[in-house]
Amino acid sequence: MKKNHCSLVLEPPCSDLVIDVGEVTLGERNRNELQKTQREQEKARVVQAACALLNSGGGVIRMEMKNKDEHPVEMGQDLELALRELIQSSDFQAFFEYNPQGRNFYIFVKSWSSDSFSEDTSVKPRICSLSSSLYCRSGTCVLAMDSRKAFGFLMTKKKDAKYRLNNEGSPPSKIPQIDHQNTSESNPAYRIFQMNRLTYGEILPFPESQCIEFKQFSTKNMPKYIKNLIPQYISAFANTRGGYLFIGVDDESKKVLGCAKENVDLKSLKDIIAGTISKLPLVHFCSSQPMVEYSIKIIDVFKGEELYGYLCVIKVEPFCCAVFSEDPKSWIVNNKKICSLTAKKWGDMMIDTDPELISELAEAFESQLSLSHGPPLCRPVYSKKGLEHKADLQQRLFPAHPVPSDHLRYTPESLWQELVSEHEGLEELIHRQMRPFSQGILIFSRSWAVDLNLQEKEGVLCDALLIAQNSPPILYTILGEQETGGQDYCTSTVFTLKQKLVNLGGYTGKLCVMAKVLRLRAESNTDSLGGEVSLIDYPRSYSFLGTQQAEALLQALVIVLLSFRSLLSDQLGCEVLNLLTAQQYELFSKNLRKNRELFVHGLPGSGKTIMAMKITEKIRNVFHCDPREILYVCENQPLRDTIRKMKICKAVTRKTFIKSIFKFKLIQHIIIDEAQNFRKENGDWYKKAKAITQRKKACPGILWIFLDYFQTSHLSQSGLPLLSEQYPREELTKVVRNADEIANYLQEIIQKIREHPPPNLPPEYLVMLHEAEWAPGVTGSKTIKNLNLEQMVTYIANECHRLLRNGYSPKDIAILCSTESEVNKYKDKILKEMKKRKFSQINDVSIFTEDMVDSVRRFSGLERNIVFGINPTTAETAIYNNFLLCLASRANKHLYILSLSNS
Template identity: 75%
Template structure:
């Protein structure tokens, strides 16, 4: 049976990562309500009969209905980060009873294991019964611990042929089938398996095809072939012929299509004798329509670029008794399918918004076979995995970091070290600041920490903001306790008791729990308790009694040892430091990178105390990434709509790049000076070293806009790097000594080793002969530069004439594309826009001679692959060609060269004109 259950998913609605849902048909009226006051997914499924004896007394229909409710809710929680199922005992008794053998077996079937405690814990206070559900995490199968389906499913709805039977594929079989089929389509596994099997049955198939071509046959005739893997015999029966045929079509067509094709003969018994169907018992036109509709509605999922449905042919063969027409033999010839054919959508559910939804076949396959990307060898040399998905919860995304940067383990030990010392408060600077600002806070915190001897208490001015949620006014701070022999506890400290404080704490704790599992990849049993504390002496303990979750979680939800504590803190590192990687667009799925410790320290800056800030960052230190992260933080700290945050840069390509993120309004400096921005409260300026005064004083205008709200100025952060100055005109920036307060980003994380070495050489040349508009105080910053080693790359410098240069670029691009790169990885940069316009047609014409489009769909070069150094400032590519770098202002030649070279992640080509 299929059921649909809706629940009011409050107080928090988790992200579904873009997966759409299909709701099954309602077959009975049931509402699954989420309990409103818990920081976890707690689904109430109503009354269920429990206890083996009690369940045996039920009618089968009711027993199956209750089992389906339990199964669907459990599957949804397994696939959505875990949670709790609450039910009431329908048998009206408070004594403890067992769940019931059929219910226990349904849970074992879901996880494909007899070890229920691996995923479930049970409790039954009074008449309530709780099932505590841990997130699905690629539970290993006994036969092969390396093979793990990505999600939990009651049924795959995939079929295959085995000998003379059509068999449903369980999760393991479906996972293996899909992986092999995908590998074959992508050319990573030898094809021809189905051909070899077909050869073994070639004679039977040839004989079946001869029968398929007949127009008539004799009743009782024995067909000259038996049932086999590619031939199935079914009888019509005498009643409800259309319903019967419609019921068998999905599994047999799916089985044949997924197993090399075959014939379904309807009207033949299992001894190969033709019986047919009496003509008076069947309406052929109606039967044809039923079969066509049944096959056309079968879900199909493609790994290849084509999108055909199931290919089949039907044949109605007249069956005679002597010279009289007796009836009909119906034959369906199913062609082998390139990818996968389902009998229906899989039986697999997830929580999405306010509903429990069944996944479509397409989304189910996407989750079963991904989204772990296969990095190209060149990328694999540059990045290392921080979070492999092979054993992780279903909604996790892959996490990578550039080789040479801190691993999540190193970041955890740096930010949240676990020691044998007494309970530690961190960050110490924030704790000192908070305790000095709020009288009584230290006493309040110490009082509530007395039961905990070891662990770490992590303070934040708003854990909600850290989790990309809105901050609540009136919250002094939040503190997350991670300690042994205790579940994680999130404390929200209020100045005064107020309505909404508990809801805020609960929503934040819920978001944290979901992110620890679904983003951080934590695979243990975990909950986050939510507790509100109040500084006001009028606020008594009694008025906050409801602050702690009323669900008494089992002891297994407490952190047991140092290893569990560190694993949870490493998941927390991914939650706090993760950001969407630029690799996502290249790989076709969402991938996360991690901030460095230096970047995270900047991100943790108190915006209310640093409303204006100058951020000086060396080339490749992540200024644009930090600009985008800060805008997200502004939105949450100030409850700010995106239309009230303005991003300003000098160049259109960078503006377009940021505009696509939909986190702010984005304009160029020229547009900023031309238009009125009456709705803007906060401004972020990027690549400010290249701004000019030609259209007016942009700094004065930006400062005026952000300070027009009396008593509550907006944010004005300015990111710049004087080493990449590309002109000699006045920039409009305040003098270096007036750029206060300021922060520095000195860790260069972008470029491969050889390119980084070249950048150091250019920076040395700039130090020795700086342009007049580069502040002398700024030169010292280069001595603090930290270059992250460990990534192979190359730099090529050649002197060529123009014709040789054009041919060389085309040949190299052709080579790179044939070795796995995409045109999106490549940019050709000229010194000026006028030079680009002068030569671009010649370069594009030569590139297109190589017929790149025959390599793959993303190998066609367009105008987007050509730009000028100045316009491309702030962006990056794996491969950069610099065409005859030069400037009319000799004093900034090295700066231009530095800006050009720093755009390249892996391969840099500097091609100079020889004449």
């Protein structure tokens, strides 16, 4: 992406993307009097700004009226027509509304979305473009592809490339072998291409056609003429069936005219052609990524027996993917700058689709937000089947139907009551502000900024988001009496909220969010000050008219607040989001200042590590922390490395934490994960963690500890305080990870643990099982076998071969042994056997790496779709079931427990 020239300004108290395009002449009569160049320049600025906003979540174009009319005037037909052509629709108001306000003229732009483009579900370009810069041949014409045609063309090329990869043959949509005309001796153009000499005025024995174009040489500025001529024709021929571009032939008479020899330098001509073609942007969907294939032939043109000049012929071969004449004319807002999209970025965004989940994963996950219905920047959102749908989460967390129907609902009720008890006068202040609104919902937060992954502002008592009928959403920020700077904070928060509701939550309606600051005065709660809601007067259509719009917005809000990056992202090679459960969100929403130390107990697969990561991000925003001030401590290196890659904190293992000679001077907050497997053998880690986080007695840091006694893999002292002393304590009892058959197996193991608990499992911990929920509805498999070593190695290789053939990748597989010594014993044998197999969809067998084979203990806290457990044994019989539970719970879809027999 390249920076462009329009200035992008975010002006307090404006809380939207506002692109200032400068002075523009408005009014039909005024614009007709402009010189063509000036009119086109102004139009280009407006269209470019509109395109950038359409692709970036919507916003406002501001222009200053250049003409001196004293009364408001219309925009001008040429500007309106240009905007209609941009969206390729006659429904102007579906995306644009405008309003003159004084000397300023505002155009309100709604976000682009695929489903608003066409009723034809097969034609859904993901982004808006002024020009695709893609060309094709149709008869004797070169046609520019509009968004519809470009989308269909790119989708076909992508499917063809995939077909070739999987079948090593020609794609079903490939044009019939008419391409052979380019080299067939029966093709008259080919015969001319083979000749070395022609006669001036000679009439070629064939006309222009789909694969033949005649052009004359320019008599002025030959290099510029060639550079301007070639891109469209090369793109068109390469994107269709190939063809011949004859330069030096009259297109009507078909006479050979050539170019006088004194007017052309042959070496320079060839260099210009080659250089121009080499600069054409290419977008590949195939792995080979070849360049455009072409040949240049210079044919001598004679008058009588004297050399007059030259005819130039460029033969272009059909291209495997897409050839552009230049980068498309399409823009986006990035880091508050307008950027033009490169052909590669544009192509990726244009046909961005939901990832193709293999059938078994498709059965396990349910789409919550599809790219086919969302704005250009949103990502696909999935939830595991059996968990709450976004509509269910919305009704549970943010119900849009208050009871009674003529009242506002304040939520969360518990937080509202806390805030009222903490701040005298707040209740009356809020009630007074809400009097104009009869139906809707007011959502409180101690900091909406933190909820949106922004930093908290000191002095903000709370924020409240109003979504009510006949009003745009309004975010109220309530400040203490002496606090300042609230308007900038509120505006920044509202700006982020609006952008995320569209670009993350997938809201496709017209949307603005207003910002209003209130100050709670101690001496007189009736003397509050309200900041301006907005200086821009938005159209009426930006206010909600019914509960259907409100519910759609609240469901987008659910995605904004509850989404997190899914582990599917690494497996699918693109960013995919999952949603927290309501139980997880309630834990995430806790007031960190009131819960500086917390023990979180979670059943296997309840999302403890996900919550540890989310809380780490929240700590950073609430306490304005540098990542170096937050420490994540776990037992094993693979989990440590996973957290390090996120760059949200410092991550170490428990041994490093205890043994390290470096001082933790910067550390203020600590998150402990998988604490049930910690040991006290090298030192009292809990005492050290507590000492570090409580150095500031008046304001201690955060110490949250995540654990599950059911997965304890040792009988040594853990260093944890007694369960009765682990207070305050929260529980995660909803198991969200495993397929049904694996979940049933886990419950069987837990029942065995319950009947024969190991000595280090507190008896009162078993009570948590009464609250356990297992998300049903996902198919999977559990296989238990006794095999000798040779059979086991062969079985693993064969099963991996079958699963990979069915669409899984090596990243989906973990092969877990009981101990590190067994890892070393089996690893080479297993990998060697796997590399013997031929995996047609995997070119490089080196991706079967040593990382696939690990110990159960080192893999604690991680998960895979497919897990092989090899000969599960423990030194202590008392914890065998705990060990087996830890192993089995790592598997999402397929679990194999393979024990070694003596035979």
